[in-house]
Amino acid sequence: MSRILVAEDDPHILRLIAMWLRRQGHEVLEARHGAAALALIEAQAVDVLVSDVNMPGVDGLELIEAILPQSRVRRGVIVLTNRWDHGEIRERLARWGVQVMPKPFSPTRLSELVEALVRADGGPAKSEENLDLAAGATEGQFAPPASLPPA
DSSP: OEEEEEESSSHHHHHHHHHHHHHHTOOEESSHHHHHHHHHHSOOOOEEEEEEOOOOSOOHHHHHHHHHHOEEEEEEEEEEOOOTHHHHHHHHGGGGTTTTESSOHHHHHHHHHHHHHHHHHTSSSSSHHHHHHHHHOOOOOOOOOOOSSOO
């Protein structure tokens, strides 16, 4: 069983993600904002972090930039965003191989991406492989890795 931290300020989205991941057999830690997520992750490492970008106080980008250099996330990070500049977010977080998934998102696709990160032998694939998968790859983008079914 993998430990997944979900940081999301919308209680409905938080509940939905947590439910889907628990059904997959994961232990899920929940945080309603970035500061709470930071406190949880400082207390115990997690396998995967799923974080919203826009949260009050410490936002998702600040959270990720604070924790990744400390290696408190063992397998990978997925950010969810409804911002129009998700391409810029990808560039900002690419050095860590962070996956960017625009909202609205498919809970099934999110679960598949989490499973791929958890199962990855050497950690998450680098950004070009999974970033476009998370966004729903289209013509001219990189194809999804073999471990994930097509969208």
